[in-house]
Amino acid sequence: MAPYGSDDTTSDDSMADTDTAAGRRKAARYVVPVAVVGVAAATIGLVPALADSGDPDLPKISAQQLIDKIAASDVQQLSGTVRFSTNLGLPNLGGLESSLLSGANKGGDGSSADPKSKLTELLSGSHTLRVAADGPDRQKVSLIESAAEYSLIHDGKDVWGYDSRSNEVYHGTADQHGKQQREKTPATPKDFADEALKSVDDTTSVTVDGTVQVAGRDAYKLLIKPKQSSTTVGAISIAVDAKTGMPLKFTLTPASGGAAVVDAGFTQVSFAKPAASTFDFTPPKGAKVTEGDDAAKAPGKRGPKAGAPKAGKDLAKGRDGFDVLGKGWNSIATFDSGSKGGLPTGAGGGDMGGFLGSLGDQVTGKFGKGTVFSTRLVNALITDDGKVYVGTVTKSALVKAADAAR
Structure with a gap:
């Protein structure tokens, strides 16, 4: 049929x-x-x-x-x-x-x-x-x-x-x-x-x-x-x-x-x-x-990271505590990772930032510089000043959102 x-x-x-x-x-x-x-x-x-x-x-x-x-x-x-x-x-x-x-x-x-x-x-x-x-x-x-x-x-x-x-x-x-x-x-x-x-x-x-x-x-x-x-x-x-x-x-x-x-x-x-x-x-x-209860108290379990979205009033800002830009399928979640200088360097002085950066695409715009990590569905932009933009949108849409947020 x-x-x-x-x-x-x-x-x-x-x-x-x-x-x-x-x-x-x-x-x-x-x-x-x-x-x-x-x-x-x-x-x-x-x-x-x-x-x-x-x-x-x-x-x-x-x-x-x-x-x-x-x-x-x-x-x-x-x-x-x-x-x-x-x-x-x-x-x-x-x-x-x-x-x-x-x-x-x-x-x-x-x-x-x-x-x-x-x-x-x-x-x-x-x-x-x-x-x-x-x-x-x-x-x-x-x-x-x-x-x-x-x-x-x-x-x-x-x-x-x-x-x-x-x-x-x-x-x-x-x-x-x-x-x-x-x-x-x-x-x-x-x-x-x-x-x-x-x-x-x-x-x-x-x-x-x-x-x-x-x-x-x-x-x-x-x-x-x-x-x-x-x-x-x-x-x-x-x-x-x-x-x-x-x-x-x-x-x-x-x-x-x-x-x-x-x-x-x-x-x-x-x-x-x-x-x-x-x-x-x-x-x-x-x-x-x-x-x-024992698993939650086990050594090595960590609390929320610094800069992570908090409960309460912050949750009213958007889904999961993020600010949401745009509407519909073009919605982009954004938050401040608290990691100034962009990608993390890793413990022990290792160049974790360089390793992660090699997996992404370097981009520039009015917002400055950053790295876009892409999959076939979800893309994420991490700027050098620690801002994160993520959504089921194209790389160019993320850059435009970061520019507009300035």
Whole structure:
């Protein structure tokens, strides 16, 4: 079936009225109850592996109706397998980048089973997750690795992380961990779709782009495209289950073309109630168990860096305490790193600044001099006086923003 070629966009009156705005907010807030599925990374070709096939003959639907369908969806129980890939175009440092990032997350005597130590492993490459949910208080996600498995289980007030490779266990509570991870780290197609829907405004075109099958289920394709030219985001495609309204697949392609930056989708999914035993966990014999409170107090754990955004009133300045310049897809977050003189030099007199500088592009402007670090999606400018500008925008857009801030 050919794409519907819908002309529905967010600039239509129906997309601009109060009820519609409320619907979009509801769609963005709606969360399939996979509170601890945040072990997977934030930003993500697996098209053949996902076994998308066919163009099922479904009733026509408008973009607004499809967004409303997502908002009205109320999937509470599911189990399945998610395959996802990230291709940010990060520089190849021979594994050094993963070691540095994992070390930064783990810190001190932290446990390898702490979910924070797993997040950066998912920033590149392809991964397989097994997920299950039974309401808001029971979720499980397992990261399937070579000859090993990492599982994160939320069962009532308890959150358990288990790394079979190291035989280490992390134990925390839902209040300590689950809510924070759910809000900050998307993993399933639904999680990514929620984040994308938050960006839908008058700078965005939203259309229905035909139909597809994902994991054997009929789905509509919602196509989200920025209208602004300075963004690095090309398009976002979301396959929405025709029956339940739940997103089954999420694909983000960059404006530069080529392989998807983010590709996440179910290869198998069931909406039947998972067995209660799915969420049972007892630390294996001999496993090292780290309590969440102990991990936070472990040597090597550091507090906020000097100059970092503070809680309270500073948070009102913008998302995560940053000032936000521009609007829509051209939004740029900016803050003062507190590092005068530009890039850090590193401990022991090492030329860390020179090393990092070699990975970026030197730029100049009215703001002075700086270095731009680029990926296929997110770019960041660090000026020589310590200012940082970051967003899903082009290098030239960052320079213009820095110039305008002077």
